[in-house]
Amino acid sequence: MSLSGKAGSEVKRVDFERPVNVVEKALIGQHPAIMKLRALIEKVAPSDVTILISGESGVGKEVVARAIHSMSQRHGLPFVPVNCAAIPRDLLESEMFGHERGAFTGASGTRQGLFTAAGGGTILLDEIGAMPMELQAKLLRVLEDGEVRPVGSDRWTRVDVRVIAASNTELAAAVRKGAFREDLFYRLQVVPIVVPPMRERRSDIPLLVDHFLECIQARTPAQKITVTREAMVQLWSYDWPGNVRELENMVERLAILCDDSTIDTRILPPALTSKPRPAVIEIPASLPAGGVNLQSLVRELEGRLINDALKQTAGNKQAAAKLLGLKRTTFAAKLRRSGVIAPGAADDDKDDD
Ligand SMILES: Nc1ncnc2c1ncn2[C@@H]1O[C@H](COP(=O)(O)OP(=O)(O)O)[C@@H](O)[C@H]1O
Ligand SMILES: [Mg+2]
Known part of the structure; x- marks a missing residue:
């Protein structure tokens, strides 16, 4: 009763051997919220300002952090992501700041921490909300003084690292509950960046x-x-x-x-x-007997053409406006409102031109 033979014959082969380009993962998107995000990234990238990126899991917080790093002066230097929730609590400090030989059981040699490894570059402290309170105090000192102290050492060493923090929980709520230091919270979110859900x-x-x-x-x-x-x-x-x-x-x-x-x-x-919703509205060739909702149809068509124009012009608004025969300012206004083509969005735009 052998059922052997070629398993999964209808499964197409995709070659996973080739390296994926993980270095420069592009931040894709033309939604007004993403355009704004991109403008903000460009603004904050050149300075060393501390940034707190928040948003649900999977929205692209790390993509944003990498974009900031790659557009900064530090771009040729390391980008080191640290997931604070994935490293056991009692190892996080030595992971971040290194340790001396014999600093704790099992510390057989000295070890460089990730802050030192990121030297000159950027460190992303992901899921920062999971960082234990004692460590938060130490991190605050690093941010204020630019110095780290390996576990078991009494020497402070200067580090030149830009710190970006990310959180998928509302850090302000953790502050209110006393689970996250308020001073560190304000120190981290000099510039807060929120990445909206899909x-x-x-x-x-x-x-x-x-x-x-x-x-x-x-x-x-x-x-x-x-x-x-x-x-x-x-x-x-x-x-x-x-x-x-x-x-x-x-x-x-x-x-x-x-x-x-x-x-x-x-x-x-x-x-x-299972839950079909009329996300994309069919635009009828002629007026159906039952009538139509003119506003949503017009908005749908407008949204589609704006999307297409931006796609064809690789996001160049000037060129996209030209393709649609619009003035740039009119196009920009329509683009700002084009988010309303998403299903369930408020029906509040009035045509003013
Ligand atoms: N705007 C985007 N354009 C292209 N890929 C994206 C975008 N946002 C997220 N991704 C991809 O989705 C995945 C999750 O992104 P990531 O930055 O790790 O999310 P988060 O850190 O918020 O959990 C990654 O593979 C990333 O490359
Ligand atoms: Mg992440």
């Missing part, structure tokens, strides 16, 4: 899907995968609790499961299809 910038979903498919194609050039319009509608409608990370993993999975290099609704998991 469901609040749905108009970027097609762009991100294309981007992730392009990344897959770069690894498997033979495969040119397309997504049907119906499947894209479902991808657009889903709430993406795992945000961009979930979307990225979903695209990887769909690219493997699809037949004939086409992602259609049949291969979407139930979570994506």
Whole structure:
């Protein structure tokens, strides 16, 4: 009763051997919130100001931190991400600041900490809310004085590191509960950056899907995968609790499961299809007997064309405006409002030109 033989014969092979470009992960997106985020990144990157990036898990906090680093003077130097929640509490201090030989049981030699390893570069303290209170006090001192002290040492050493912190929990609430130092909180968030969840910038979903498919194609050039319009509608409608990370993993999975290099609704998991919502409205060729909602149709069309124009011009607003026969200022105003094409958005824009 052998069921052996070729398992998974319908599973397409995707070549995972080739290195993915992990150095410069681009920050993709044309949603007004992302445009604003990009402008903020450009503004804060050149200085050494401390930044607190907050947002749900998977929204791209690390992508933002890397973008800041790569646009700063420190770009050729190390970028060191440290996940404070993933390192055991009693090891975090020595991971961050290093230790002397014999500083604690098991410390057989001296060890350089990540702050020293990041020398001249940027350190990302991810999930900073998980940092124990005692360590928070030490971090504050590092931020104020620019010096670290390895565990078991009495010497302070100067370090030149830019600190970016990230949190997927509301740090202010932790401060109120007494679980996070208030002084450190204010010291960290000299510039607060909030990365919005995927469901609040749905108009970027097609762009991100294309981007992730392009990344897959770069690894498997033979495969040119397309997504049907119906499947894209479902991808657009889903709430993406795992945000961009979930979307990225979903695209990887769909690219493997699809037949004939086409992602259609049949291969979407139930979570994506169980709750269909009219995310993308069909624009009728002529007025149907039942009438239409003119405002939402016009907004839908406008949003689509704005998205397309930005896509065709690689985000150049001037060129996109020209493609649509608009003045740049009119285009900018429409773009600001174009977030309303996302389903469920407020129906509050009035045409003023
Ligand atoms: N705007 C974006 N453009 C392209 N890829 C993104 C974007 N935001 C997130 N990603 C991808 O999604 C995944 C999760 O991003 P990450 O920065 O690790 O999220 P977080 O740190 O907020 O949990 C990564 O693989 C990242 O490359
Ligand atoms: Mg992260």
